Amino acid sequence: xxxxxxINRRGxxxxxxxxxxxxxxxxTAPTPAWARTTQSITDTRVAWPTLSDLISVxxxxxxxxxxxxxxxxMLGLAAGVIGSFLLLRKRxxxxxxxxxxxxxxxxxxxxxxxxxxxxxKSLPGxxxxxxxxALLGVGCVxxxxxxxxxxxxxxxxxxxxxxxxxxxxxxGIVQSMxxxxxxxxxxxxxxxxxxxxxxxxxxxxxxxCACSAVCLTFFKEFKLLxxxxxxxxxxxxxxxxxxxxxxILVTCVTVIGLQAVGLxxxxxxxxxxxxxxxxxxxxxxxxxxxxxxxGALSGWLGASVSALVPRMPAGAIIVIxxxxxxxxxxxxxxxxxxxxxxxxxxxxxxxxxxxxxxxAMFELNxxxxxxxxxxxxxxxxxxxxxxxxxxxxxxxTRALKRLLNRARRAELIQxxxxxxxxxxxxGAAEAARHxxxxxxxxxxxxxxxxxxxxxxxxxxxxVEHVLGTDMVAQLEQLVKLPLPKRAVPASPHG
Amino acid sequence: xxxxxxxxxxxVVIGVLCSLSCALLGNFLVLQRMSMxxxxxxxxxxxxxxxxxxxxxxxxxxxxxxxxxIAGLLTTLFTQWVQGFGKVDRGAAMGVVFTSLFAIGxxxxxxxxxxxxxxxxxxxxxxxxxxxLDDTLFFGSRVPRAVPLLALVLLVNAAVVALFYKELKIxxxxxxxxxxxxxxxxxxxxLLMVLVAVTAVASxxxxxxxxxxxxxxxxxxxxxxxTDRLGAMIAVSLVFGAAxxxxxxxxxxxxxxxxxxxxxxxxxSGMMVVVAGVLFGTTVxxxxxxxxISKAWHRWAFSLRMLKEDALGLLYRFEExxxxxxxxxxxxxxxxxxxxxxxxxxxxxxxxxxxxKLQRQRNGYTLTAAGxxxxxxxxxxxxxxxxxLVDRIALPADHVHRTAEGLEHITTESLAQALYERTGHPAxxxxxxxIPNPDHKQN
Numbered sequence: 001x002x003x004x005x006x007i008n009r010r011g012x013x014x015x016x017x018x019x020x021x022x023x024x025x026x027x028t029a030p031t032p033a034w035a036r037t038t039q040s041i042t043d044t045r046v047a048w049p050t051l052s053d054l055i056s057v058x059x060x061x062x063x064x065x066x067x068x069x070x071x072x073x074m075l076g077l078a079a080g081v082i083g084s085f086l087l088l089r090k091r092x093x094x095x096x097x098x099x100x101x102x103x104x105x106x107x108x109x110x111x112x113x114x115x116x117x118x119x120x121k122s123l124p125g126x127x128x129x130x131x132x133x134a135l136l137g138v139g140c141v142x143x144x145x146x147x148x149x150x151x152x153x154x155x156x157x158x159x160x161x162x163x164x165x166x167x168x169x170x171x172g173i174v175q176s177m178x179x180x181x182x183x184x185x186x187x188x189x190x191x192x193x194x195x196x197x198x199x200x201x202x203x204x205x206x207x208x209c210a211c212s213a214v215c216l217t218f219f220k221e222f223k224l225l226x227x228x229x230x231x232x233x234x235x236x237x238x239x240x241x242x243x244x245x246x247x248i249l250v251t252c253v254t255v256i257g258l259q260a261v262g263l264x265x266x267x268x269x270x271x272x273x274x275x276x277x278x279x280x281x282x283x284x285x286x287x288x289x290x291x292x293x294x295g296a297l298s299g300w301l302g303a304s305v306s307a308l309v310p311r312m313p314a315g316a317i318i319v320i321x322x323x324x325x326x327x328x329x330x331x332x333x334x335x336x337x338x339x340x341x342x343x344x345x346x347x348x349x350x351x352x353x354x355x356x357x358x359x360a361m362f363e364l365n366x367x368x369x370x371x372x373x374x375x376x377x378x379x380x381x382x383x384x385x386x387x388x389x390x391x392x393x394x395x396x397t398r399a400l401k402r403l404l405n406r407a408r409r410a411e412l413i414q415x416x417x418x419x420x421x422x423x424x425x426x427g428a429a430e431a432a433r434h435x436x437x438x439x440x441x442x443x444x445x446x447x448x449x450x451x452x453x454x455x456x457x458x459x460x461x462x463v464e465h466v467l468g469t470d471m472v473a474q475l476e477q478l479v480k481l482p483l484p485k486r487a488v489p490a491s492p493h494g
Numbered sequence: 495x496x497x498x499x500x501x502x503x504x505x506v507v508i509g510v511l512c513s514l515s516c517a518l519l520g521n522f523l524v525l526q527r528m529s530m531x532x533x534x535x536x537x538x539x540x541x542x543x544x545x546x547x548x549x550x551x552x553x554x555x556x557x558x559x560x561x562x563x564i565a566g567l568l569t570t571l572f573t574q575w576v577q578g579f580g581k582v583d584r585g586a587a588m589g590v591v592f593t594s595l596f597a598i599g600x601x602x603x604x605x606x607x608x609x610x611x612x613x614x615x616x617x618x619x620x621x622x623x624x625x626x627l628d629d630t631l632f633f634g635s636r637v638p639r640a641v642p643l644l645a646l647v648l649l650v651n652a653a654v655v656a657l658f659y660k661e662l663k664i665x666x667x668x669x670x671x672x673x674x675x676x677x678x679x680x681x682x683x684x685l686l687m688v689l690v691a692v693t694a695v696a697s698x699x700x701x702x703x704x705x706x707x708x709x710x711x712x713x714x715x716x717x718x719x720x721t722d723r724l725g726a727m728i729a730v731s732l733v734f735g736a737a738x739x740x741x742x743x744x745x746x747x748x749x750x751x752x753x754x755x756x757x758x759x760x761x762x763s764g765m766m767v768v769v770a771g772v773l774f775g776t777t778v779x780x781x782x783x784x785x786x787i788s789k790a791w792h793r794w795a796f797s798l799r800m801l802k803e804d805a806l807g808l809l810y811r812f813e814e815x816x817x818x819x820x821x822x823x824x825x826x827x828x829x830x831x832x833x834x835x836x837x838x839x840x841x842x843x844x845x846x847x848x849x850x851k852l853q854r855q856r857n858g859y860t861l862t863a864a865g866x867x868x869x870x871x872x873x874x875x876x877x878x879x880x881x882x883l884v885d886r887i888a889l890p891a892d893h894v895h896r897t898a899e900g901l902e903h904i905t906t907e908s909l910a911q912a913l914y915e916r917t918g919h920p921a922x923x924x925x926x927x928x929i930p931n932p933d934h935k936q937n
Contacts, residue, residue, distance in 0.1 A: 148778060149718070160707065271590055326594075
């Protein structure tokens with residue numbers, strides 16, 4: 001009986017930690033000779049590679065290294081290309097579902113081949129089984145999504161886990177089945193990065209090139225599908241067929257990836273490089289290119305590191321390199337990176353604050369007592385004190401000081417000997433323009449949108465910063481002010 | 495099959511405890527559209543376990559659970575950051591985070607692997623078969639060590655769900671309302687994630703990391719198809735969970751020998767999930783309201799009703815002609831006019847005959863009085879809609895027929911009356927045809 005066998009093997013005791021730690025052994029099962037050491041846990045020294053090792057690995061001198069590095073780089077490239085479409089179609093986790101759903105396919109293919117009297121380990125047969133079940137899984141997700149009240153995430157979770165469960169149950173049967181050469185079935189599932197042979201490389205390179213070529217051929221169609229599938233359908237494109245083609249490509253990449261580098265790695269390769277590339281560009285062509293480069297780079301660097309440093313499982317290192325590239329892209333990306341967006345945001349905030357300052361000064365000048373009567377055109381000569389400004393808006397002392405300093409450096413205001421501020425000529429012009437925009441919008445809201453005069457200020461406060469010249473021209477036409485051109489109307493709410 | 499009391503009964507008990515704790519939380523994951531978060535967390539607890547082990551040097555449950563909870567929280571936190579700061583799609587954000595954390599966990603574990611005795615299969619397959627052998631003294635009797643731990647997890651989950659039932663319910667269905675009511679939906683989210691992480695770790699030793707996801711989601715999804723009430727959904731999911739655990743073990747030791755000679759049994763955890771999947775599939779097909787079969791039946795029954803009504807309408811229109819053609823071979827007419835199959839058309843006619851609305855003549859069918867009444871109601875609705883669409887919505891008269899054709903089947907008596915009022919009591923429709931009026935019937 002199986003249990004008795006298990007007891008003998010395990011000696012009874014069994015604990016959580018061992019279980020968790022066992023995962024590692026799975027994913028690194030065939031440890032390459034050059035990475036096998038006998039260090040213990042207390043010995044945490046890392047054996048740093050020498051310079052010559054480094055050069056020989058980076059320049060792909062060893063035969064084995066060359067195979068591994070080239071294969072993973074090719075895989076990363078293909079996954080990056082097809083992953084771009086998945087990302088834009090918001091289907092990133094489909095790779096996750098696909099890769100888990102292949103397991104029962106491998107086991108079932110093995111059973112069928114054994115039943116027909118083969119050894120059961122023919123590579124094309126197993127991969128065909130994997131592909132069939134992966135596509136079945138995708139079909140189930142789509143059926144559930146379309147015909148039940150369950151949401152797509154639940155459908156994906158169900159297919160992923162139930163197929164995997166079925167796979168495990170079938171594997172359990174395979175293990176105790178008589179006949180067939182089942183050794184190494186698990187390395188199919190968990191990848192065998194470090195011990196790839198030439199045939200694996202040929203398979204990966206072939207499928208990767210074919211998938212990339214199909215992606216490029218159908219570039220226009222896929223692009224349409226990603227950005228507006230409703231439009232594509234109305235234009236008569238076979239949307240469902242294209243969708244299926246896309247998923248078949250993902251399946252192919254997943255299956256060769258499983259075989260070569262493992263389950264988790266292939267999910268990461270489908271998701272991470274495109275997500276990283278998205279930070280650098282808004283253009284789909286460039287996105288695909290950058291994504292392919294990130295994927296290939298992760299494969300190359302990851303496989304090289306794992307070849308150089310002992311006890312570094314290649315699959316995991318490739319994922320970590322990809323994740324590092326993702327973090328770098330997220331921070332430094334030139335199109336949507338965090339820093340770029342923060343800078344844009346800061347610039348906008350500053351412009352808005354400056355415009356608020358100028359408008360506040362302008363309005364304070366307007367309210368100034370009659371000492372300046374008869375000088376409406378030279379209002380800018382009137383000075384405004386810091387205290388007055390502080391009371392004009394809800395800004396704090398430090399922010400206002402910084403704001404005044406910046407405005408002074410931009411020569412929009414100048415300090416008076418008395419410690420107050422006046423607008424320069426340039427500042428007065430800009431201030432007048434903004435006050436005018438603000439009031440045009442207020443008048444528009446009052447006359448055209450029937451909004452109460454005491455409700456319009458806040459709305460205009462936000463809109464004044466984004467009114468372009470066209471918009472202002474339109475507003476002028478709509479509100480028809482009985483005023484000379486460029487004159488600033490009086491505030492409609494006093 | 496060979497049932498050993500000490501082993502098989504305990505296996506079932508452990509399986510049921512696992513699946514109950516999972517199914518309880520799964521309801522909220524399914525409702526909050528966070529099913530894949532369960533997947534992400536159960537992968538991403540790995541680095542938490544590894545770091546906990548590297549720091550404490552022990553494999554005590556407390557250290558492991560703490561590590562797992564921290565890892566689970568980090569997963570949700572990182573996912574939210576990547577999604578928020580990076581403006582990345584939620585699915586992609588999750589994928590990036592959990593694969594990276596998993597990879598880090600693997601590297602850490604490989605660094606520590608040499609000093610640990612390993613059984614490579616247990617993470618994946620779970621080791622529920624072995625759990626009864628690792629027993630401990632609990633209140634004076636020997637029970638498997640996993641039982642008190644899992645029972646505790648189940649108790650904690652049940653207590654939290656009972657305590658925060660209202661809060662969880664509102665934040666599952668309407669997070670905005672929850673916030674407006676002063677419930678911290680974010681805190682609820684993290685509480686749920688902590689529980690999922692703890693449950694995932696406690697169960698993952700038994701049923702394997704990926705199968706935890708199945709036990710989280712599948713029973714809850716099946717329950718969601720059966721009921722619209724949260725309380726009932728939780729109850730049903732618990733029953734499904736327990737049933738899949740018990741039947742799963744039974745199936746694991748009975749089914750394989752039937753299918754393959756020389757095979758005794760297979761992995762219990764795998765079979766548990768297969769049974770859960772079968773139960774789910776059955777529910778998808780048979781659920782009374784949301785099931786595929788009942789939906790197909792309702793669609794079919796509706797199209798049959800429409801076809802019956804169309805047959806009456808057609809005959810009525812024939813009778814209206816200046817020179818009525820007499821009995822009509824309505825089946826061919828229906829097939830032609832409604833593009834339906836002859837079988838369904840024939841069935842519609844048979845039903846109408848049975849209801850006494852049609853009369854069989856020598857070379858076709860005519861309406862009975864009852865049939866004419868119903869047909870008049872339909873035609874009235876149709877023509878009132880046409881008048882309304884032309885008068886009120888200003889559609890051109892030659893564009894309204896098709897719309898009215900659809901609406902006539904779902905127009906009630908009172909709606910027709912309202913249309914009649916609204917269009918100013920018309921006597922004819924925009925095409926000049928008389929609108930039947932039940933108040934003063936012709937002759």
